[in-house]
Amino acid sequence: NAGVTQTPKFQVLKxxxxxxxxxxxxxxxxxxxxxxxxxxMGLRLIYYSASEGTTDKGEVPNGYNVSRLNKREFSLxxxxxxxxxxxxxxxxxxxxxxxxxxxxxxxxxxxx
Amino acid sequence: AQSVTQLDSQVPVFEEAPVELRCxxxxxxxxxxFWYVQYPNQGLQLLLKYLSGSTLVKGINGFxxxxxKSQTSFHLRKPSxxxxxxxxxxxxxxxxxxxxxxxxxxxxxxxx
Numbered sequence: 077n078a079g080v081t082q083t084p085k086f087q088v089l090k091x092x093x094x095x096x097x098x099x100x101x102x103x104x105x106x107x108x109x110x111x112x113x114x115x116x117m118g119l120r121l122i123y124y125s126a127s128e129g130t131t132d133k134g135e136v137p138n139g140y141n142v143s144r145l146n147k148r149e150f151s152l153x154x155x156x157x158x159x160x161x162x163x164x165x166x167x168x169x170x171x172x173x174x175x176x177x178x179x180x181x182x183x184x185x186x187x188x
Numbered sequence: 189a190q191s192v193t194q195l196d197s198q199v200p201v202f203e204e205a206p207v208e209l210r211c212x213x214x215x216x217x218x219x220x221x222f223w224y225v226q227y228p229n230q231g232l233q234l235l236l237k238y239l240s241g242s243t244l245v246k247g248i249n250g251f252x253x254x255x256x257k258s259q260t261s262f263h264l265r266k267p268s269x270x271x272x273x274x275x276x277x278x279x280x281x282x283x284x285x286x287x288x289x290x291x292x293x294x295x296x297x298x299x300x
Contacts, residue, residue, distance in 0.1 A: 080231075107286055116197070118278060118290035119232075126286055134287065166231055173286030174220050174239060179231035 080180035089157045097152040099167030108150035112163040194291035209264040211279030220282040
């Protein structure tokens with residue numbers, strides 16, 4: 077099992093460009109999450125999907141959109157990237173609420 | 189809103205010494221508590237979790253944590269650390285709704 081996979085691993089964007097971060101899990105988990113990690117701030121939840129077909133905002137959703145494509149895949153889209161979105165992005169999945177979350181290796185995004 | 193405070197941003201310690209990483213949370217409802225570890229340039233890995241039952245929780249790599257409801261704390265301990273324990277450690281709390289709130293992280297640096 078690969079667990080949680082994320083693509084790409086690294087990305088550099090110019091201000092105003094768009095991109096989609098991909099995430100997939102092969103553990104048959106119901107819930108999936110997107111976080112961003114910034115120095116000294118821990119991880120902050122951007123969006124989550126409690127189950128296939130549902131999505132909801134987390135703590136810092138502005139500037140992002142998500143799509144739960146199917147049970148395995150949960151993508152994060154930046155429509156018009158800003159330097160403030162420079163961060164490391166992690167996808168995670170879990171069997172459901174209260175179960176531990178499994179994290180992908182992360183995507184390091186730089187917006188210039 | 190729930191919050192998590194990790195009281196030390198950096199903890200330097202010598203190899204084979206004991207260590208305690210402190211975590212306090214604010215919540216008036218039942219909580220589920222987690223400790224995660226992040227090695228350099230990797231995603232997060234679950235160390236241990238408290239959902240219910242015994243307040244002393246044992247995790248991987250010799251770590252343990254004690255849930256103290258009256259003090260709203262969930263401190264992480266290891267009696268003897270190794271160089272390989274050098275990493276960043278995150279405390280997280282869930283309210284049962286599936287969303288995790290993370291602390292800011294504690295960098296554990298084990299010196300020979």
